Amino acid sequence: MRLTLPLATLLVTALWSCHSGPHEGSSEAWYDADPVPAPAEETLADETGSTDAETADQDATGAVQEEVDMQERRSEKRAFLVSSFLDRGDELVDRANLAGALEAYSNALQIDPASQRARRSLRRVESMLGDDYAQAATAFEDEVSREVVRRAQARMSAEDASTAGDNALRAGDFDQAIADYRRAELILRWHPLIATDSLDEQLVAGKLARAVALKEEARLAADDQARLAAEEAKEARTREQEELRANQLQTLYSQANAAFLNEKYSKAEALCAQVMMLDAGNEAALELQEVAAAARHAKADELHRRNFREQWQRTFDDLGTMNVPQVDSIVFDDLKRWREVSKRQPKSFKELDPLAREDKAVVLKRLGETVFTPNFGGPDDEGSPLEEIAAYLQSLTGVNFLISTRVTEDLDEEETSVSLKLPERSVKNVLDIIAETSENLRWKIEDGIVKFVTSEEMLGGQVLRFYDVRDIIHPIPDFPGREINISPSGGLAEPDEDIEEREANVVTSDLLEGLIRNNISPESWELDEANNVQITETGALVVNQTSEVHEQIDQLLADLREATGIMVDVQARFLKVEDNFLEDIGIDFRGLGQPGLGSNASFNDFGDSSTQSELGDEIGQGTDLGAFYDDGLDGDVRTRVENLYDMSLGDNNVLTGSGGLSFQWTYLNDLQLQLVMRAVSKSERIELVTAPHILVFNTARSSMSVLNQVTYVQDFDVEIAQAASIGDPMVAVIQDGVVLDVRPVVSADRRFITIELRPTIATLKRPIREMVTTLGSQNSVTIQLPEVEIQRLRTSIPMPDGGTVLLGGWKVSEHSDQRSGVPLLSKIPILSALFERKGTYVSNRKLLILLKADIIIPAEHEPTEAQLGS
Structure with missing residues (x-):
């Protein structure tokens, strides 16, 4: 590899330097920046110079042909070199020499930038190197190799960035396209020698400028589109608001019109006002509002x-x-209000679970109704096991029985064995007997199940509740009636009755607490310290106990309250019946002379008439004449006839002889005569009923008084000042009227009533009698002496509910027949009428006192469900 690298480098450099075109300046800049390939560049420049010199000598036709041939040879050489580098790279990849393969593929791409095979091979090596691909060029020791790899990587990155920018631009992602173009432009700016006809800085800059322009155009188009959309949305909202406003106006006006038609004029005015708030110039709404206001x-x-x-x-x-x-004692007038009142319940701190109470009531009812003959002795008469008894009772009653684990674990066999032989009785009674005869075994109902438990398991499960017991422990006050009497002047007034104050209405608080502790589960109060009962000063019963005890307390309080809601309607009737008659007929001869007619002569039986005033006011002392005859001689005849009674006929409080006929006849002649005739006849029948009516709380003392108070001068005190004395009047008050004082006690069976009765009727005689006296001086004073007729009864009687009792009565029969006349002449028939006076007075009076009492239980007078209409 190291032997062939310089030759390949020289060949690549020679082929690259033969390229002509617009990238020549860029190639020169790349070689200027890299001093390593300088010798190869000089050699290539010499060869190019000699070739150009030889070519210049040829003719034009030969030069062109030679140029074409040269280009073909160069293309063949370039293709051969590219193929050689690619094959070499594939071989190195097979040997896992990725660095060498990367260098070979980079040389191939350097020679032919358009080679797709070189690009695919580089991609494959890139994927195989992974993260080491970016630093792969630094692994080469030869500068030329590193530069070739860097250029290949840069060219690939620039092409990828440009391609990505094109894709983003086609997709309309201008920001991403600009970023990719700028990245490609940056790569080409730092690596100008990798530029090709299809990829250079100016081309990428043009793409970048186009992308920026397209972005700006897109932005402007988007702004225009957004503006158009906003304007359309605004117009749509405006139309929608106008339509909404029109619909709202139409709806409001329709509602106003409907309200007007339904005679809801105030609502129609309000709706019209809303219409005018939205449309101030709406004439229809204004007109409708005016019409609605008038309507x-x-x-x-x-x-x-x-x-x-x-x-x-x-x-x-x-x-x-x-x-x-x-006429009824209790009347429920307002049924609507009573329908609400009847739903009230007493306030409590915590209510018991109604479902649990209902389940327990059902179980207790089943246990009480199921009757059997208990015979629990066992095979040896030593008692039956508790498990067998529970199973038997469960099958008998249909109620689930359960034995707690503490019973089986803590109690021995003797304590859980029951020996019981009794006559027929209920299951509940048998369970109570088992609990009473056992020291530690108990039973209770919990969650609808009968449980056999130990005495310790009966503890706990307390519920705190408050009971309002003020109606039981607070006493009902008594209101006795006052005695009617006349207090003597200077004497001792009659003392008021000493009334014993009641301690409670039914029971006192201490007694109620004792009743609960001693009668309702007495042993439970000592077994568990948490169980407690206390009555506060305000009348609240506070109990912390189990639900079973609470139910018994509820029942006890309900029984005590049965007597608190009872009232007695007492009606007393004082019936006074009178049948009176009076008749008085008589003729007198009297009254001649002044001031009437006739002679003024008078009798001198008692001396001169001027001295007769000292004789007193007794009747029969008149000196006027009834008949007078003067014969003209030495004498005259004087006569007077006056028929008088020694006592007045009748009664000032019943009938008197006043009124009737008064006839006077005077005859004047030689004989003077004056006749006075009086005739009166009276009769009356009176039925006077005084019926006081009072509704009394059971066992409470109540009174009702209907009285008149009259002031009178009772006496005088002498006030002495210097030499003078004056009387200071002492004014007292006397009462008359009706007073009814009763105390009813209803029997336990509510059939009879024992009533302590004190009725009183006092009548003041009018006018009040007066007496004139002196105070030891010349000044006289008048003292009034009232007289009161009192009808009073004091008794206690039992009577049936709703019955009427005659308590007593008072009968008065008075007959008076008076005659007054002239002896002998009053015996002569017919003539006796002129010389006689007859008076008859008959008075029969009777007073009856009747009493009626009815027991009133408010619960019995409550309206029924049908009356309430529920």
Whole structure:
């Protein structure tokens, strides 16, 4: 290889130097840059010079022929050399001498740059060398070999870059094409001797310039296209917005029109306002808005008039309803509200799982309904194993039975053997007996399964819950009625009744806690320290226990609350019946003289008439005449007839003789006569019912009072100042009216009621009697002395629910028949009418006190599902 290399180099150099054309300058520049092939260059220059000299002497025709022959010989030599180098390279590749093959292929490509075989061979060597291909030229010691390899590599890289640029340019990837052309241009700039007719720096520069120009044209075209696309998009958006605006206006106007047709004028106005916000000059929307506003005003006026008529009618309906009293104790008027109220549940910290409670209830029901005769004795009467009992009960009830592992591991055979022979009873009762007779064996229901467990396994599983028990432990206050009486002046007032305060409504907090601890799973409170019960000051029962205990507490509280929701409707009736009659007829002869007609003469039975005022106010002291006759002589006849009763006829509080007929007749002649006739007849029947009605909480004392308060001057205090004294009045208050004071107690079976009753009816007699007295001085004062008629009853009676009881009564029968007349003359028929006065007064009065009581349980008066309409 080393012997043939100089000859091959000289041949390649000679052939290369024979080339003429535009690359001559580039060849000279390459040889100037590389001093190694200088001798071969001089030899080639001499041969070329001699050849040119010989050729110049020939004629034109011979010169041309010789030139053609020379070119043919050169082509043959070049083809031979290329073929030789390629064959040599293939041989070296077969020997795995890749470096030598690379040099041979490079020489072949140096001689014939257009050789495709040389290019394929170099590609093959490149792939075989891999990463070492780039540094393959440095492996040659000979400078010429290194240069040949470098040129071959550079030529291949430049061609690849140019080809890649062409491909990228055809693909429209101008940036990549420019990059590839610049890389090819850079290679050719640094290796100008590798340039060929198809590949040189100027050609690549032209491609680069064309690629740059095409890129710029593409950019401008893209900009134009983008601008056109943007303008089209803008126009499209504008059209779309206009269409959207038109559609929106059409939609809003259609909605406004629909709202107007549906008499939703406010909505129509709002929609028209939106239309005008989008299109301020929309005349149709403006017109519709004005029409809608006018229609809204008209509708509002009509609505106001209709509402006014409705409210006016409703007002008078309410006034009419007020005249219809409610007769039922409890009335659910607002069913809609009660439908919401009935859904309320008590607040709690944590609710138990409803599914678990339902499963447990189903299992307990099955255990309670299944009845059998237990006979667990075993073959030797030493007891049956617990496994056999569990299997038997499971097959009997259809409920799964399970024995915990701690029972089989911790309890011995004696503790797990059950010997039980009893008469027929339920499975639940048998399980309770097994648990009670065993020290460590227990049973419980968990996840719908009956489990036999140890006493230790019963611990844990607590649930913290809060119960509101204020309605049980807080007492219901009593409201007793006040006694009606007249307090004497300066005396001691009647003390108020000493009322014992109640400690609780049903049970006290301490008693409730004791009931829970002593009656609901008593042993569990001591076995597990986590189990606890406490009642706070606010009335909250806090319990930390298992769900089974919580269910029992729920049941206990429900039982206690059964008595708290009971009320008693008490109706007392004071029935007063009166039948009264009064008649008074009489004729008197009296009254002659002043101020009437007739003689002014008078009787002087008691002395001069001026002194008779000192005789007092007793009746029958009148001195006027009833008849007078003067015969003109020494004497005259004077007569007076006045029929009087020793006591007034009737009762000021019932019937009196006032009113009726008063007739006066005067006869004047020689005989003067004046007749006074009085005739009155009265009768009355009175039925007065006073019916206080009160709804009372069970066992609570309540009262109802309907009273009138009247002030009166009770007494006077003497106020002395210097030499004068004056009375300071002491004003007191007296009451009259009705007071009903009751305390009902409902029996346990809710059939009877024991009522402690204190009804009182007080009537103040009017007018109040007055008394005039002095205070030890010249000044007189008036003291009022009221009189009160009190009807009072104090009793305790049992009565049935809904029954009526006659508590008592008071009967008064008063008869008065009075006569007053002139003896003898009053006995003569017909004539007796002129000389007699007859008065009759009959009064029959009766007072009855009736009591009716009804037990009211609010739950029984709740509306039904049908009434609620749910």
